[in-house]
Amino acid sequence: MPELPEVETVVRTLRPLIVGRRILNAEFTQLRILRGGAQETSAALAGRRIQGIERYGKFIAIVLDKGYLMVHLGMTGKLLVNSAASKWTHAVFTLDDGVVHYDDPRQFGRVEYGDELPARVLALGPEPLEVSLDDFAAALKLRRSPIKAVLLNQAVVRGVGNIYADEALFRAGVLPKSPSDSLTRARVKRVYEAMQAVLREAIESRGSSVANYVDAEGRKGGFQLLHRVYQRTGEPCLKCGTPITRILVAQRGTHFCGKCQK
DNA sequence: GTTGTTACCTGTACGC
DNA sequence: TGCGTACAGGTAACAA
Structure with a gap:
């Protein structure tokens, strides 16, 4: 996708x-x-x-x-x-x-x-790789929905979808269901930095080829090999070995480590 | 205004 | 082998 x-x-x-x-x-x-x-x-x-x-x-x-x-x-x-x-x-x-x-x-x-x-x-929000930490934090403070749902909201930042929301929250160590407005400044900063890092690395890998994604020349991306939680339900967390959990958040399949993410 | 739910669509995986 | 069913999810429309 x-x-x-x-x-x-x-x-x-x-x-x-x-x-x-x-x-x-x-x-x-x-x-x-x-x-x-x-x-x-x-x-x-x-x-x-x-x-x-x-x-x-x-x-x-x-x-x-x-x-x-x-x-x-x-x-x-x-x-x-x-x-x-x-x-x-x-x-x-x-x-x-x-x-x-x-x-x-x-x-x-x-x-x-x-x-x-x-x-x-x-009407879309700012680019996630261009938005300032202060603007990002302010947008998160305005919303009570789970942080995962807020990251998927294109009016908050434009371009984050299900894969990168899960991957960013894993790297940030934040549970997907955490209410957006409840996150401390330190945790917001971790989400912000993780989101940008995941997106930058995925662009370098020419994207993730799950389902049938290819670029304009028919070539697959490579970032799916670097996914740490997305579609790894039941497999061991790469940090701690705990099986990856799958739940629904905002009607989307959501993958996380119950031990590494608080 | 925010929030949550549903429809759209079809290839794929799975169970029987 | 073949059939039925669940599942995947970005956006838009809708209800509350």
Whole structure:
């Protein structure tokens, strides 16, 4: 499931391949993944030149000479350059040099064209690797939900998902159910530093390939080999040997060590 | 405004 | 082998 490090990897691999190219044609075969009408979107995209590609949390913004093509990969979305189409190819962008496919088996992702960045993207919280400790601490103090749920809240920080929330809380030694506003400053600082460290290391490893994540060139990431708690239910904690526990927090599978995390 | 719940969707794993 | 079922989770919509 693509979270910040996976989306960042997609953006980095996509950038040299498509920036500067012109979109000749855009075709949508599964309308579920498209926000807006297919004909209107195709008409708006035809002839546009790609000027850049940016990431806003888990959203990908393809910056055009007029407007933005927004892509959210959902759970299983992929943007693939010059690959063969599959039964899950729902959109095809033909460029003046090459072709980009949007593939998505579960169809949780979305593609959208607009003149401006969508309001829901502008409403996102700060980037977790850019937010200051003071701002992060203030946002946590405002909320009583479990810290895990708060980390998943894209209005608090944008881009953290289930994998990195679990991994960050393990490294910080903080229980996922701890009420956000109950954390001491020292524990907030540990969560902040762990979150940034996990995200930086995952970006270096080109993301985590669980399920079927690959980057724009079809390559898998490597960070799944470094997960310490995520999807390790029942396996021994790498620090103390206690079996990793799995519970539900915010309706999400949540993995932690009951001894190392307080 | 926050908080919690549910729907969306299909490949995969598992039990029988 | 084949079938039924549970599970995975990011976002948005909704209720409270």
